[in-house]
Amino acid sequence: MKIPKRIQPLVDNGLVDDVVRQLMSGKEADVYIVRSGGETRCAKVYKEASKRSFKQAVLYQEGRKVRDTRLARAMARGSKYGRQQQEDTWQNAEVDALYRLASAGVRVPQPYGCLDGVLLMELITDEHGEVAPRLCDVSMTAAQALEDHTVVLRYVVRMLVAGLVHGDLSEFNVLVDDNGPVIIDLPQAVDAAANNNAFSMLERDVNNMTAYYGQYAPELRGRRYADEIWALYEDGELHADSELHGKFVADEHVTDVDELMQNIQAVLDEEQDRLARLRESEE
Secondary structure, three states, X not given: OOOOOOXXXXXXXXXXXXXXXXXXXXXXXEEEEEEEOOEEEEEEEEOOHHHOOOOOHHHHHOOOOOOOHHHHHHHXXXXXXXXXXXHHHHHHHHHHHHHHHXXXXXXXXXXXXXXXXXXXXXXXXXXXXXXXXXXXXXXXXXXXXXXXXXXXXXXXXXXXXXXEEOOOOOXXXXXXXXXXXXXXXXXXXXXOOOOOOHHHHHXXXXXXXXXXXXXXXXXXXXXXXXXXXXXXXXXXXXOOOOOOOOOOOOOOOOOOHHHHHHHHHHHHHHHHHHHHHHHHHHO
16 A cells, blocks of 8 residues: 555655555554564554544643653643654653563563654464454453453553553453453553552553453452552552452541541640650759
């Protein structure tokens, strides 16, 4: 097919030899199957901000650090230069997340570089070399659903241990090859420690996956995996291979504010008495 304008720079730089066909058009990018160095890969062409339909992108960008203070100020002012830098930050976030998560033991496509808003990465395929299906297009037994749900939640945990929350995880953002689930689409991944919406996004991610697999394995329904994961994370007890049960009991103890204030006042009174005795001993 004709080389898309946005992919031409990769052809000029020898990163792409040919474009086979368009694979999909999504809310934040178009994806093409390409040939590169004798291998079949995919090129993800990010859409410009004005053409993206990704809702509430600002919520996902909260907490993303920009080391260059000049760039940070430009982005805050919303100047043309600042908007371009913000776009670069959005696009590079996925590349960074892919490398970071692969190192953390999460199955994601291998990235090969990002140039002018085009991410070149591994094409996930099935046993026949065809593009691997999305989870939403796969049917399974109850046993397989339980097994794959465990795998996906392990990936969610490893993401969080690595400091990230996917933020848009669903059956549409998971591919399934012969080795199981592969997590895709990460430009909106958020910093778990710096983003105030991290828990709500994690909760949505986990609930989406549990609800989907729960269609095949009803025993998954009603389990509180998100609360369990977050509680372990906040207590510093979450590890890459933490075993989850989905059984979570919230601490329903209600703090008696009056009693708390009385205790605080008692401590203050005791300290004042101590200081008074100390002054008397020095006179």
